[in-house]
Amino acid sequence: xxxxxxxxxxxxxxxxxxxxxxxxxxxxxxxxxxxxxxxxxxxxxxxxxxxxxxxxxxxxxxxxxxxxxxxxxxxxxxxxxxxxxxxxxxxxxxxxxxxxxxxxxxxxxxxxxxxxxxxxxxxxxxxxxxxxxxxxxxxxxxxxxxxxxxxxxxxxxxxxxxxxxxxxxxxxxxxxxxxxxxxxxxxxxxxxxxxxxxxxxxxxxxxxxxxxxxx
Numbered sequence: 001x002x003x004x005x006x007x008x009x010x011x012x013x014x015x016x017x018x019x020x021x022x023x024x025x026x027x028x029x030x031x032x033x034x035x036x037x038x039x040x041x042x043x044x045x046x047x048x049x050x051x052x053x054x055x056x057x058x059x060x061x062x063x064x065x066x067x068x069x070x071x072x073x074x075x076x077x078x079x080x081x082x083x084x085x086x087x088x089x090x091x092x093x094x095x096x097x098x099x100x101x102x103x104x105x106x107x108x109x110x111x112x113x114x115x116x117x118x119x120x121x122x123x124x125x126x127x128x129x130x131x132x133x134x135x136x137x138x139x140x141x142x143x144x145x146x147x148x149x150x151x152x153x154x155x156x157x158x159x160x161x162x163x164x165x166x167x168x169x170x171x172x173x174x175x176x177x178x179x180x181x182x183x184x185x186x187x188x189x190x191x192x193x194x195x196x197x198x199x200x201x202x203x204x205x206x207x208x209x210x211x212x213x214x215x
Contacts, residue, residue: 013051016041017065020058021103029059029110062104063111063121069094069101070128080136081191082199084129085183088159089203092175095163109164122160126152141195151190158182176202 019041023032034055038045052058069091073079094101108121129152136142142151162182166175183201191199 009051012043012047016043016048016051017058017061018100019043021062021100024059024062024103024107025099029055029107059107059111062100063107064104065100066091066094066104066108066121067124073128073132078135079132080139081133081141082204083132084136084155085199085201086203087128087132088155088179088182089176091159092163092172092179095167096172096175105163109160122156125156129155140192141198142190143192146190179203 016037019039020032020037022040023036026032027036032055034045034048037055037058038048041048052061070087073083073087076083091101095105111118126149130149133142133148133152137144137146137148142148159179159182162178163172163175166172166178180202183199187196187199187201
């Protein structure tokens with residue numbers, strides 16, 4: 001009986017998160033009320049408050065979910081440059097197919113760009129890239145003179161700008177193409193000429209594997 005209650009509670013929690021994501025994706029943080037969340041989630045306000053004490057708590061949970069896109073990295077024995085290429089396409093895929101990732105990224109941009117800027121999500125992605133690119137540089141896949149942290153910072157900033165521009169111009173229909181453009185322009189600059197052919201700017205099949213956001 002206790003297990004059944006726990007399962008029902010988790011189903012309700014996921015419904016609330018998906019409902020909140022749907023509302024935030026359309027209207028942003030300030031434009032979304034808890035009544036909107038309840039409507040989209042199909043739950044009572046009491047159920048919502050049981051799981052989340054505030055709208056900000058909902059937003060923070062969705063913002064944290066974006067990092068599930070990179071959870072598979074721990075299983076990769078030798079992460080490197082292709083890992084980062086695939087990660088950008090994996091995030092692009094999530095932004096196009098998963099409302100919870102879209103909402104989380106929108107909230108990160110809203111929270112991180114205006115009132116009380118929070119650099120934490122950006123710093124986390126920069127560290128993730130650096131942890132892949134450092135061994136890549138040690139293997140000779142990246143020019144030894146390059147500052148890997150600076151390169152990681154550039155990549156995170158570039159992807160952020162690319163996905164926002166793609167959203168505004170095409171509702172992200174061209175996002176994979178624009179991410180591929182990024183790598184086509186960048187790879188000849190950062191990779192020794194004899195290593196260029198080792199990398200796929202379009203990403204490997206791993207780049208479009210479904211993301212796991214708990215629903």
